[in-house]
Amino acid sequence: MSDNVAPGRVPGIRPRMGNARLRRALAIAGCLSALAGCATLPDAERELAVPHDQQVEFEGAHGPVSAAASEAILDRLEGEDGASDVLQKHLAYEQAVNADSPLVLGNKLTLLQNGPATYQAMFAAIRQARDHINLETYIFDDDESGHQFSDLLLERAAAGVQVNVIYDSVGGILTPATFFDRLREGGIQVLEFNPVNPLTGNKKSWRLNNRDHRRQLVIDGRIAFTGGINISDTYSSAPSGKRTRKKRDQAPDAGAGWRDTHIRIEGPVVAEFQKLFMDTWARQKGPPLAAKNYFPKLKAQGDEIVRAIGSTPDDRDSLIYLTLMSAISHAEQQVHLTIAYFAPDPQLLKALTDAARRGVDVVLVLPSYSDSWPIFHLGRSNYARLLRGGVKIYERRGAVMHAKTACIDGVWSTIGSTNLDWRSFLHNDEINAVILGRAFAAQMETMFASDLAESDAIALDQWRHRSLLLRLKERMARIGAYWL
Incomplete structure (x- = not known):
């Protein structure tokens, strides 16, 4: 569960995240209670073995774009870079995975790195809300941080803006009820996702292990935010960028900040994110929402092609999983x-190594x-195979x-809430933005290069000589891989 909070905590970081062992314990308890009905990942090879020669279709501000207009787009x-048709190929593969989730034209994107920049952008958008x-x-x-958000939300509610909030019951397990009561008393509609206490939720559909891991904010149906950042002081500072050398498995310096990514979106695709919010509200049987202009007419704001993808445990297949597998499997560069949180399944491991062996x-x-x-050492238990x-x-x-980001072939990018682990793909409600285009991918590559400069390479020879204690931790983590 993202924010895979586990035993122990990072020095200098508020205990809220470190105390997440309680969240994980609750989730694991839910898993074990449902052991007889374990979910399984889709057979990616079979699902992706579909023809990809159909015409790529787009949607714009006024709905579906004609075939002729799509061809012209x-x-x-491709005219922007005649060296290859890699972008067109990724567009076709992306559409083939899920034709029901449109590729939407005309969007403007702002890449947000780390908590301070993201919070600043979100606060500005909240202050501008009118509907x-x-x-x-x-x-x-x-x-x-939580009080900064709640105070702003209450301020806008007092000004007549309808405010609707969904928070996860396990994610909010350490937040006192009085915090949310204050929001409700201020006129805000607050919905607890899958309450831990089955007596307070939908008894027929209660599943402790199904968590709402999404992060999204929609303002007036015109601006959307999504990514990996929660509302917590954990994100109140950014990584320092200092090139300190520490032993592996050692905590970063106090106050070093968490490295995370979010995105601000304007344009027609915001309606797709809005639909996902409304769907969650309806599935959780929230109270009737006040009549507001949730789906205003949207105009093109930029040139980016964006797809909003949401997944839930009730889906036949995890579309986020399949779209990522498709992009990796068809990568050329x-x-x-x-x-x-890296806990890859066998199919994902194979897709990564197959790509590397064909020269990607x-x-x-x-x-x-x-x-x-547990997640940390479970991920490390796969290093030797990946490096080989x-x-x-x-x-x-x-x-x-x-x-939680990816950039593939300089044309396919994604930012969202989804980790590469079983939990994200099978047990959580997740949300990702997929962006098709070179301009945004160039920003992603710049960000990736910056992260790479602040990272240490793992060499196979070095890894083979890791300590027996690390090997033991890896073996222990693998025992509960499916449930982490």
């Missing part, structure tokens, strides 16, 4: 990933320290790496 996109604010978050802490530059930037030692297969692995220094 593709010609223009409604829809906020969905895994963690909403009762701390300085690069696969660059920054991953907070596969590079993973992973944490050198984590707030969840030609995958390059780096560990980020000086901060807890919490970002």
